[in-house]
Amino acid sequence: MDKAELLNKLKDIISPYAQDKEALEHISEDTDFIGDLKMNSANLVDVVLDIEEEFKIEIDNESMEKMLTVKAALEVISAKI
Amino acid sequence: MTTNEILSKLPYSKPFLFVDELLQIDENGATGTFTFDKDLDFYNGHFKDAPVTPGVILTETMAQIGLVCLGIYLSGTANAELKAHVMLTSTAIDFMKPVFPGEKVTVVAEKVYFRFKKLNCNVLMKNEAGDVVCKGSISGMVTTKMHD
Numbered sequence: 001m002d003k004a005e006l007l008n009k010l011k012d013i014i015s016p017y018a019q020d021k022e023a024l025e026h027i028s029e030d031t032d033f034i035g036d037l038k039m040n041s042a043n044l045v046d047v048v049l050d051i052e053e054e055f056k057i058e059i060d061n062e063s064m065e066k067m068l069t070v071k072a073a074l075e076v077i078s079a080k081i
Numbered sequence: 082m083t084t085n086e087i088l089s090k091l092p093y094s095k096p097f098l099f100v101d102e103l104l105q106i107d108e109n110g111a112t113g114t115f116t117f118d119k120d121l122d123f124y125n126g127h128f129k130d131a132p133v134t135p136g137v138i139l140t141e142t143m144a145q146i147g148l149v150c151l152g153i154y155l156s157g158t159a160n161a162e163l164k165a166h167v168m169l170t171s172t173a174i175d176f177m178k179p180v181f182p183g184e185k186v187t188v189v190a191e192k193v194y195f196r197f198k199k200l201n202c203n204v205l206m207k208n209e210a211g212d213v214v215c216k217g218s219i220s221g222m223v224t225t226k227m228h229d
Contacts, residue, residue, distance in 0.1 A: 040170055041170070041222050042171060042221070042222055044197075045196065045197045045198070045199035046199075049196065049197075
């Protein structure tokens with residue numbers, strides 16, 4: 001799966017939790033889940049659980065704590081699929 | 082952790098403590114009761130001349146028994162030294178029957194998942210007749226800080 005494809009999949013996963021829809025439309029590697037998309041910490045957990053399900057991977061606490069931006073999330077996913 | 086230890090760790094007091102007894106608790110869920118004193122202040126205004134327990138108070142009661150007691154228990158199992166707080170993050174509740182002043186309710190909570198500090202529970206409240214009063218889903222973050 002190439003990077004653009006991965007980003008698209010991630011965008012679909014994030015979509016129901018992103019409060020700021022305009023920031024979601026302009027999503028990039030630099031997008032910050034809490035700062036830009038206006039998620040709360042519980043939404044962040046939902047995103048990680050949905051990523052696990054979608055990509056059939058398991059994410060540990062250490063990786064989860066890093067997943068605060070699109071870039072970090074993509075890195076964790078890429079390393080595990 | 083015993084049920085009494087959990088009750089002593091609850092961060093609430095009157096008039097905002099909505100747990101009387103914690104009947105049962107384990108890693109999968111919790112059961113507790115609360116009796117709505119007919120003199121609770123909100124009955125004066127909800128509603129004028131027709132007191133009934135507000136839905137937000139029923140939700141709070143389910144959250145205190147189902148989410149907060151269980152969150153304290155689960156985090157205590159992981160680390161007994163930590164002082165756990167539970168921050169409510171979402172609720173989706175259906176209300177079936179009114180709860181009048183003086184009624185005793187029983188709340189049964191079942192853990193759906195507890196991962197990355199987020200606790201999600203299915204909760205159900207019954208009245209003394211055994212009828213379901215309200216039920217739904219409640220989530221919160223179990224943290225070591227009061228505000229996060």
